[in-house]
Structures are given as structure tokens and as C-alpha cells.
Amino acid sequence: xxxxxxxxxxxxxxxxxxxxxxxxxxxxxxxxxxxxxxxxxxxxxxxxxxxxxxxxxxxxxxxxxxxxxxxxxxxxxxxxxxxxxxxxxxxxxxxxxxxxxxxxxxxxxxxxxxxxxxxxxxxxxxxxxxxxxxxxxxxxxxxxxxxxxxxxxxxxxxxxxxxxxxxxxxxxxxxxxxxxxxxxxxxxxxxxxxxxxxxxxxxxxxxxxxxxxxxxxxxxxxxxxxxxxxxxxxxxxxxxxxxxxxxxxxxxxxxxxxxxxxxxxxxxxxxxxxxxxxxxxxxxxxxxxxxxxxxxxxxxxxxxxxxxxxxxxxxxxxxxxxxxxxxxxxxxxxxxxxxxxxxxxxxxxxxxxxxxxxxxxxxxxxxxxxxxxxxxxxxxxx
Amino acid sequence: xxxxxxxxxxxxxxxxxxxxxxxxxxxxxxxxxxxxxxxxxxxxxxxxxxxxxxxxxxxxxxxxxxxxxxxxxxxxxxxxxxxxxxxxxxxxxxxxxxxxxxxxxxxxxxxxxxxxxxxxxxxxxxxxxxxxxxxxxxxxxxxxxxxxxxxxxxxxxxxxxxxxxxxxxxxxxxxxxxxxxxxxxxxxxxxxxxxxxxxxxxxxxxxxxxx
Numbered sequence: 001x002x003x004x005x006x007x008x009x010x011x012x013x014x015x016x017x018x019x020x021x022x023x024x025x026x027x028x029x030x031x032x033x034x035x036x037x038x039x040x041x042x043x044x045x046x047x048x049x050x051x052x053x054x055x056x057x058x059x060x061x062x063x064x065x066x067x068x069x070x071x072x073x074x075x076x077x078x079x080x081x082x083x084x085x086x087x088x089x090x091x092x093x094x095x096x097x098x099x100x101x102x103x104x105x106x107x108x109x110x111x112x113x114x115x116x117x118x119x120x121x122x123x124x125x126x127x128x129x130x131x132x133x134x135x136x137x138x139x140x141x142x143x144x145x146x147x148x149x150x151x152x153x154x155x156x157x158x159x160x161x162x163x164x165x166x167x168x169x170x171x172x173x174x175x176x177x178x179x180x181x182x183x184x185x186x187x188x189x190x191x192x193x194x195x196x197x198x199x200x201x202x203x204x205x206x207x208x209x210x211x212x213x214x215x216x217x218x219x220x221x222x223x224x225x226x227x228x229x230x231x232x233x234x235x236x237x238x239x240x241x242x243x244x245x246x247x248x249x250x251x252x253x254x255x256x257x258x259x260x261x262x263x264x265x266x267x268x269x270x271x272x273x274x275x276x277x278x279x280x281x282x283x284x285x286x287x288x289x290x291x292x293x294x295x296x297x298x299x300x301x302x303x304x305x306x307x308x309x310x311x312x313x314x315x316x317x318x319x320x321x322x323x324x325x326x327x328x329x330x331x332x333x334x335x336x337x338x339x340x341x342x343x344x345x346x347x348x349x350x351x352x353x354x355x356x357x358x359x360x361x362x363x364x365x366x367x368x369x370x371x372x373x374x375x376x377x378x379x380x381x382x
Numbered sequence: 383x384x385x386x387x388x389x390x391x392x393x394x395x396x397x398x399x400x401x402x403x404x405x406x407x408x409x410x411x412x413x414x415x416x417x418x419x420x421x422x423x424x425x426x427x428x429x430x431x432x433x434x435x436x437x438x439x440x441x442x443x444x445x446x447x448x449x450x451x452x453x454x455x456x457x458x459x460x461x462x463x464x465x466x467x468x469x470x471x472x473x474x475x476x477x478x479x480x481x482x483x484x485x486x487x488x489x490x491x492x493x494x495x496x497x498x499x500x501x502x503x504x505x506x507x508x509x510x511x512x513x514x515x516x517x518x519x520x521x522x523x524x525x526x527x528x529x530x531x532x533x534x535x536x537x538x539x540x541x542x543x544x545x546x547x548x549x550x551x552x553x554x555x556x557x558x559x560x561x562x563x564x565x566x567x568x569x570x571x572x573x574x575x576x577x578x579x580x581x582x583x584x585x586x587x588x589x590x591x592x593x
Binding site: 315317333336337340341343344345346347348349350351352366369370373374377 | 434436442443445446448449450452453454455456457458465466467468471
């Protein structure tokens, strides 16, 4: 269907791994440090066309991974954007060859602070070098080359993934056909950085953190990481969305406890989100990736923006959601403004929804329709 | 200004007034189309006249149409915004059949002058003899092909006559570089005699007079 609401699943998929840099030939990072070996975990869906011109790269958000769609045979785990990817869907695998990789510093198969540091024989922990959005994209560029893809039809990302997509368009203008930036921003505001700072503080002040060497103590800083997630999760939803979902309903009780139990359904929900998250995500990765977010600022001043955008030839689709207060529509408009100032081709749409920041992952039909139309059009126009 | 193209060369899917706007825009111009709708005019300009164009539209479904056409389009309320569009970033700012539906027409004309070097404005003439006659005889707000709405649900909140518009642009410091008057059948009028009565719609090409 035209709106991408139906379509078929991609079925059973598996995560694969590519060793892209070695100790002898390391990845050079923006900080000046080097990193090697570097492995990226990735998945692909659909078939690379004989002319290798139909690849679409998806960049995942803060806590995402390479498993965008389909199901893993061993765990039955379904991808985080499953209903967006498949034949006839937004990312139509009859048309596109879809690629997604776990970012460096990630914790889902790519080299990160949990990986073995060849210099010490122990996990990196906080010895892992600081990485930037530019570094993540540089590693992804190596993966794209490794897969034999000369040019990407589109690079697409929501939230932190949108920052990567924008970085792609700036750093590899010859490779990126179209750039899709959803629910994102060109820079974090003081409030955004403040939220990240509190998240990190929650993790680092957990007695089980052990300066990032918690695995060597057979513990995880689960209270800190869960608290970080609970707080962040509030920022992914809108006040209206939370109100609609929970209101003031009580959890498993008829009246308040006059104590510190989880009286309200929303409390219980957040606790559930926190403990679920701790089981799948690494605390150190959370520190590194939020820091990379904080540093992201490709257009710090007019002259830098002009330099960065001069070689950019891709067209852009920028999407925002009316109830997103993490990165509200004005943040997307800032991107649109700088793109228009440099005479770029840009389509911008704000979608009305109570779903908040999380809307970019969810079934918002007009959003899916626009995204699909933009990508399908790209499939028709070389 | 380069020679205007033949309006009959415009694609058939365009409205009559859009054909004349199409013909006004020279090859390769930079254009901003405010209230660009489904993007038919902008797409025609981009594809057939090599125009570098952007659109502004408020309606979700119409933006989807624009995206399908591969257009550069910003989801924006033209009454609120235009702030994302840089000063003098285009040659022509087009406002076709939209002026009468804006909350602040005067302010909008100045915003258009900030963004572009020239403005193309088309609007229905509320002074057309059918409108006048209708009001005179029926005593009710006129309805016509160009103005099909009931008074209580019309988007057209700032209707004006040719004379009203002439007064406004003169007072606000715009020169009328060209004016195309369309008769009741949508064809250009050869003479501007009694234009205020005879024109059912008009297309103005405006330029700010030197400050």
C-alpha cells in the first residue's frame, strides 16, 4: 500500500560482523586517538542491485542496534523498526538494499568499551577513546566500502541517528544521494546536555560502577543505568502522551499506600522500562554515546556551516513531531534554515501526534507515507 | 526582464491563473512558491523552465504530493513564518490565490519583499461585476466559481478589489511592473477599460520601489 502500513516481514535475519580496522591500520578518531581493531555488527535486508546503486543506510538512535527488522532465529528477537522494513513497506526491500550497523562504542556487537583492549588484555572500560558522531560515521563509511557499495541512495536516521545521517551528508557528499533527518537537531541545547549529564551522573555515582570496571567485579551499575533510562524515557514521551496512557491511575491497588510503594501506574511503567533496559544495554556505552551527542555541532558558526555545506549535493528530508520536546520542531527548523541559506533542496514536514520524541519509531501514518514517498522517489530518480 | 513565455505552453494540469504565473517566470529563476498546494505549478517551473524552486505549504496531504514530485517544500504557516527563508534568496516569490486567505496580507507582502527581489501575487477581484451585482440583488455574500464558499466557512478572510489592492501596494511602496487581468472565463483581457468591473482575477508582478 502507498502509505507503507502493510507489506511483508523480512523474515529470519542474522547479525553479521565486519572487521574494518586493525591495530596496524587503525581508525583515526577526531580526538587524535586511534582505535584498532574495529569490528562493526551489521544487518542487511533486500538485495544489492547489480549496479550497486540501491543501498539505503539506516543509522540507529542512542540505544538502538543493527537489528532493525526481521527476527533472530535463536532469540526470536524482532527488530526495532520491523514494521518499517520489508517488501512494500517504508524501506521497501523490493526496491532498496537496506543496511544498518551498530555504532562504534556501542554494546551490540560493535567495538566499544566492553570490547577487549589489545594493549591490556582487559575490557577497555573508560580507557576506550572518546568517539564523536564523525567517528561513528567514518567507521560506517568503511563498512559501506567493505560491502562494495560505491554510493548510498539515502542515509536515514531518527534522533541521534539523524545526527549521523547529517554528518554523512557533510563528510561524504559524493556518497550520499539523499539525507533523511527525523526528530533530530544540529546541536544539543543546554537542557538536552543537562539531561545527559544527569543520566551519566546516575550511572557513575552507582556504587557498582567501579570506574567503569564493573564487569571485573561481576556486577553492573543497574540502579544508575535504570535511573538514567527512566529519566530519559520521560523525555521521549510527551506530557499529553503520558497523561493519555496513565493519567493518575494506580498500579495494582484501589487506593494510595501513604508510603513509598509504586502507587501510580506511571511509576511502575518507568521501573519496568528501567529494568528491561539494564538487561540489554551497557552502562559505559551509555556514557560514551551521550557524550558524543553532547559534542555534536556541525554548524557552530556561519563560516563553518558554509564550509561544511559547500560540497553537499544530497537533497534532504527533515521531519519533526508536534509533541516532541526532546528535539522539538524549532530544532528541525534550524536545520532547514541553514540548509536553505546554502540553497539545498529540502523537504520539511512536522507531523501532529501526541507520541512525543518516540514518534519517529512508531506508526504515524502520514509520517510513514512521506518517508516512503521520499525514498521511493529516490528509487526512480537516479 | 526576459520575454514572457506563452501561457499556453504551460502544462494542462495548471489552473488558468497558474498558467499566467508560469509564463511570467523567466528560465532559470530562483522561485519561492507560498501556499504551493500539491506543487503542480512549482513542479512545472522546475521541470520545464529550469527554475530553482522551493515551496511553502501548510497542509499535510499536499506536502506529501510535493514530496512525491520531488520538490523542496517547507511545512509552514505563511502567516507565522518565512523566517527560515534568507533575505533576497530568490528572484520571485509567488503567492497565487492565497493572499485573501492570510491573516496579515500587508505584513506578508513585506515579508515576500524581504525574501525575494520581486513578488507575483494573484487574487480574485471582489469588485467583479458579478460579485457586485450578486450582492446588490441578492443581499447576500456573493458566491461564484472563484469564490465558492459560504461566508461562515470561507478561508477567504481578506478579500479585496483591484482598487483596494492598487491602493495598498502604492501605499506600501511597491511598483506594479506588470498586471495581467483575467476575464470571467479566465482569459487575459486585452484592454484594462473598466478593469475593476470586468476582471474576475488579477496577477500582479510587484517590485519594491527604491527605499
